[in-house]
Amino acid sequence: MLGIHRALCIGNMLIFIFCFFILMNKRGYVYKFKINITSVLILLLAIWSVVRGIPFAVVSLQPLINAVLILTLICKCVYNINIKKSIINSLVYSLVYILIECSIYWFLFMTFIYIGDYIYILNLGINFLIIFVGIYFIDKIQKIYNDNKYLVYVSLTIVVNIFILVILNISTSVSNDLYKIVTNNNIEYNNIFYMSSMSGFIEYVFPYILAIINTILIFIFLNSIKSEKEKAKLELVNEKLDMQYKYYLMVKESQEKMRQVYHDMNNHMNNIKSLKNSSEDVNEYINNIEDEVKESKNIYNTGNILLDIILHEKSKICTENNIDFKVGIDFSKCEFIDMIDISSIFSNLIDNAIEACNKINENNIDKYITIKSTFIKGYYVVRCENSKSNELIIKNNKIFTSKKDKFLHGIGLESIKSSIKKYNGELKIKDSESKFIATIHIPVE
Known part of the structure; x- marks a missing residue:
């Protein structure tokens, strides 16, 4: 009989694959599944991946490769899309899913005093809810991103770095406490000097390095925004110039036609006089002249x-x-x-x-x-x-x-x-x- 933790890891993998199918359907991909040897092998591999499950709280390389591989094969087989799109979709989705799941776990781990299996169940439920809601509103999220992508970049940079500084501050405080325990109790620890030096570097130097990197990144983002605006403005000016040129050619063509009609007016009159005995030919000739004038007068x-x-x-x-x-x-x-x-x-x-x-x-x-x-x-x-x-x-x-x-x-x-x-x-x-x-x-x- 499977243990509760093992069963929850399998449940995590099932939710992972299920939400991926919902995401692909939401993005407009159509099922093109055919039963053949390849699809059977992929199905067996998917079952094997489900049995292995996705572990909680870790972003290790092996589960990530396993998740990306199975989703890539599913994309290639079930949705019949090229290998490049399959890998990109699988990798991005896997990273986002595992990152959200791990973040929720460690938040719960630091929030609750008692750690038991119920934390995994709660982690699974919250993770599924966040992923499902995110997929359901993916169109609106995409629109917000497209409209404010540079603001999103800057905001994420600031938030992530604030989070890093908070974690570093906590780590430094814990390291200092550990250093005091070691020194006060005369505990022999070979790396005590190295730990003390690293703690001092993180506390006094690293925040300034982070601040400089953030300033450079934000400066790049702002320059990119300015560059995009200038590019859009230039495209608009070029488009207007192109329209003005087309309009100029249109007016010029019309004026040339009218000049030609006026220039040939004497010839037209002489021709009409010579055709006066044939009313049908005269009418046809006049109609042709009228058509030329009509084509030229439609300038607005x-x-x-x-x-x-x-x-x-x-x-x-x-x-x-x-x-x-x-x-x-x-x-x-x-x-x-x-x-x-x-x-x-x-x-x-x-x-x-x-x-x-x-x-x-x-x-x-x-x-x-x-x-x-x-x-x-x-x-x-x-x-x-x-x-x-x-x-x-x-x-x-x-x-x-x-x-x-x-x-x-x-x-x-x-x-x-x-x-x-x-x-x-x-x-x-x-x-x-x-x-x-x-x-x-x-x-x-």
Whole structure:
């Protein structure tokens, strides 16, 4: 019959493997387990590892290698991921698990006077609770880390070093007590001088070394933060310059087309006169000239270069699809809206409208998109109206459809909602038999 301590070590290993499966599932890895000779061997090895268990209170090399090896094989077999990711996932998880388990044990050991098997049970329960909660909230923890990673680095450095100083202070105090016992009782101890010297070094010199190392580390972190900010600022400037250059090329191309049309106007007039006896040829010729003018006139000045480019590109798509595209956008007071959200809001809004217009098969329905904006009582209001022929079902300001091809409005509107939510904005939709209206309200800062 197994002893209670042995059984708890096995339980520790079972919790270790069980929590690892939960973590991999939480991170989105999918099971791809196949029964073959390799999987059977890994299963036998896992059973052997479980029987060996994970000892409490020690971070020795052999249990760590055993834990990393079995998790790596599980990753490679069950999740079918490459060996590099398998080793990284297994090593990081094993180190975190064993470190947390050992820290809890020694905290309990120093807290309670009586040491018995109940400490291992309590250690196991607290360890499982911490690991399970950590895995459950791993997405939020990851987000906090991504948003404040340098602050986390600095905070961890300070906390760890404070912990080291506390432990050193306790160790030095104990060493001094031991030194007094040895000297007062004339106990023969060959290393007494070495112990006294080391205790003095730890007490009087080591804290200053630690302080210098911490200062250097924090200085490196702060420089890294500054460097990252400068890099991000430079990327933003380059992106703006790139947009301005694209806009300049777009305007230049349009102006050149218009110059060409004006330059050829006399030729056009002479050609029309020569074709006066053929009305069909004249009409076709005039239509071609009109198309050239239409392509050149769609230059917008909303107050935002990115939005101007988006509207220009969408107007070309509308022209190609015979959609009447009317724009009345003033974006001059909306500098607080990020570029990525400008693209998300207006690109999705217009793309959805184009998609709806392209689904119109009836000849008696005009294809049109009208997008306008205005400032009303502290709100920036954008109204996009488009013609349509397909039937929609709207519930709780969400769009549903029974068709198999899934009307694109549903996807695009969710993306728009996600962007305007950052600015406490609101999206309202209205549907009728022949038209669809989306209205956005964003508070103006």
